[in-house]
Amino acid sequence: MLTAETAAIDVSGVPLITAPGGQPVTLGSFGGVQILVLLRHRH
Amino acid sequence: MHHAAAQVTSGASPRPGLILVGFSPPGPLAAIARHLDWPGLVLTDPRRVLYRRLGIGRAPLRRVYSPGTLATYATAVARGERPARPVEDTRQLGADAIMIDGVVRLLWRPRTPNDRPTASEVITAARAWPA
Numbered sequence: 001m002l003t004a005e006t007a008a009i010d011v012s013g014v015p016l017i018t019a020p021g022g023q024p025v026t027l028g029s030f031g032g033v034q035i036l037v038l039l040r041h042r043h
Numbered sequence: 044m045h046h047a048a049a050q051v052t053s054g055a056s057p058r059p060g061l062i063l064v065g066f067s068p069p070g071p072l073a074a075i076a077r078h079l080d081w082p083g084l085v086l087t088d089p090r091r092v093l094y095r096r097l098g099i100g101r102a103p104l105r106r107v108y109s110p111g112t113l114a115t116y117a118t119a120v121a122r123g124e125r126p127a128r129p130v131e132d133t134r135q136l137g138a139d140a141i142m143i144d145g146v147v148r149l150l151w152r153p154r155t156p157n158d159r160p161t162a163s164e165v166i167t168a169a170r171a172w173p174a
Contacts, residue, residue, distance in 0.1 A: 002151055002152075002153055002154075002158050002159065002160055003151075004149045004150065004151050004160070004164075004168065005149070005150045005151070005152065006148065006149060006150075007140075007147050007148060007149065007150045008146060008147075008148065009096060009097060009146065009147040009150070010145065010146050011093060011096055011097070011142065011145060011146070011147055012144075012145025012146065014088070014092050014093045014096060015092065016064065016086040016087060016088050016093065017069055017086065017087045017088075017089065018069065018084075018085070018086060018087075019065075019067075019069035019070070019072040019073040019076065019085040019086060019087050020069045020070050020072075020073035020085075021069065022069045025086065027062075027093070027142065027145055028145040030060060030062065030084070030142075030145075031144050031145075032059070032060065032143070032144065033059040033060065033141065033142075033143055033169050033172050034059060034060040034061070034062050034141070034142045034143075035059050035060065035061050035062065035139070035140075035141060035142075035165055035166070035169050036062050036064060036138075036139065036140040036141070036142050036147070037061070037062070037063050037064065037137070037139055038064045038065070038093070038094065038097075038099065038137045038138045038139070038140070039063065039064065039065040039066075039067075039072075039075070039137050040135055040136055040137040040156055041066075041131040041132055041133050041134075041135050
């Protein structure tokens with residue numbers, strides 16, 4: 001069973017792009033508690 | 044994990060935000076989000092900077108193309124279907140995380156493609172985080 005790891009990884013400056021808008025954004029723009037769901041590949 | 048959306052939006056406060064991250068181009072990724080009825084933000088990480096920052100690995104080939112997966116493809120071919128070629132890195136794994144003010148504080152890093160926490164586990168952890 002997968003267990004959670006505690007961490008302290010600053011991702012605030014990671015450059016991402018809105019979908020479908022295509023606008024640049026950083027994760028630091030989103031304050032408070034955020035759940036990140038990172039997808040694996042699409043076919 | 045798309046069940047997470049309904050659970051977050053129907054539960055009591057405080058409500059954590061939901062951010063879906065992929066590495067597909069914005070258009071195809073938005074289509075996936077629509078298919079999942081994802082109510083939160085959708086962001087793409089085409090260079091997989093976030094994936095690397097979080098140490099999210101790639102699955103070994105034997106995990107991606109398991110006997111069950113190969114059998115599914117073989118059945119499709121036997122029926123005359125032609126499986127689509129993958130358009131992305133099929134070995135890239137996903138992950139789930141709780142981010143507080145731009146810092147990831149809790150992280151689930153799978154070792155296999157289907158090794159993910161339940162939606163309720165992630166949501167419960169996010170809601171338990173001190174405001």
